[in-house]
Amino acid sequence: xxxxxxxxxxxxxxxxxxxxxxxxxxxxxxxxxxxxxxxxxxxxxxxxxxxxxxxxxxxxxxxxxxxxxxxxxxxxxxxxxxxxxxxx
Numbered sequence: 001x002x003x004x005x006x007x008x009x010x011x012x013x014x015x016x017x018x019x020x021x022x023x024x025x026x027x028x029x030x031x032x033x034x035x036x037x038x039x040x041x042x043x044x045x046x047x048x049x050x051x052x053x054x055x056x057x058x059x060x061x062x063x064x065x066x067x068x069x070x071x072x073x074x075x076x077x078x079x080x081x082x083x084x085x086x087x088x
Contacts, residue, residue: 009076010075010076010077011075011076012045012046012048012051012052012075013046014074014075014076015052015060015071015074015075016028016031016042016045016046018074019031019060019063019064022064022066023063023064028042028043028046034063035056035059035060035063036059037056052075057071057072057075
């Protein structure tokens with residue numbers, strides 16, 4: 001008998017929908033207000049034009065009162081380390 005392993009792919013929509021559910025929000029407008037970002041930025045994250053930064057993930061964890069590791073698991077981020085990008 002073959003055993004298959006399900007690997008979750010990077011899916012920001014799954015994370016955003018989970019946050020909305022946990023926070024009891026009914027739409028993207030409420031979520032963007034809770035996360036202090038514009039609805040335009042939220043749309044870009046949903047469409048894949050923008051990735052979720054480490055600082056955004058930290059803020060999401062604070063809002064949802066959970067860990068970054070749990071959110072990364074929901075997001076489908078399987079990297080061992082989360083690296084911050086630096087702008088010079």
